[in-house]
Amino acid sequence: MIDLYFAATPNGLKAKLFLEEAQLPYRAIPVSLSKGEQFKPEFLAISPNNKIPAIVDHAPADGGEPVTLFESGAILLYLAEKIGRLIPQDTHGRAEVLQWLFWQMAGLGPMAGQIGHFNVYAPEKVPYAIDRYARETSRLYGVLDRRLADRPFIAGEFSIADIACYPWIVPHEAHGQDLDAFPHLKRWFESMATRPATLRTYEGVENVYAPKQAMSDEERKVLFNQGATVRT
Secondary structure, three states: OEEEEEOOOHHHHHHHHHHHHHOOOEEEEEOOOOOOHHHOHHHHOOOOOOOOOEEEEOOOOOOOOOEEEEOHHHHHHHHHHHHOOOOOOOHHHHHHHHHHHHHHHHHHHHHHHHHHHHHHHOOOOOHHHHHHHHHHHHHHHHHHHHHHHHOOEOEEEOOHHHHHHHHHHOOOOOOOOOHHHOHHHHHHHHHHHOOHHHHHHHOOOOOOOOOOOOOOHHHHHHHHHOOOOOOO
8 A cells, every 4th residue: 555645736636646556555645735734744754845746655665664755756767667567678768758857857847946936826827937937838848749749648658757747737828828839748648637536636636826815824834834944
């Protein structure tokens, strides 16, 4: 059994989508970010960066003690290696998947997350930030569109690269992107959306980028200030 510490953000949905695709038994444990549950000591013991998702694998492949893991990319790679699927075993195929997994982690996710923040959550509109991150997200969409021009999935065969990227394309409207401008990406996105595992993953899931009622000062502090000390 795998415990999945989860909130319905793109990174959280990546881990859930993998578990549904792999049909691994898991228990979803909700973590309310707006209530600050990510700062509870018991969660920090699993995810010291106070971010979701995190997992506890109670049946690791070596039969040893439970494995705790945070960071969505590390979780996808660990689970794919555990089951021997969704990542190729040959050197070239594995390299293809890994470079696109890390591309999502280092580029698509952070940039899309920034434009999502400034478009939806920021208390005031910052035109420079909105323009900067919308442009960079558009550039990254273009990279993915070109990649998908001659193949059905990002690394040829369906893999953790697709699982990692899809949840970051779901909120494309909130990210200021029109999929009609990226026809190959749109074809892949629509194919991904109809997969049974995707349908199960997103059933009843709240759209975290939907227009929100005004946050309380406490919620804003928890989500964005996070009690961090600024060092100079």
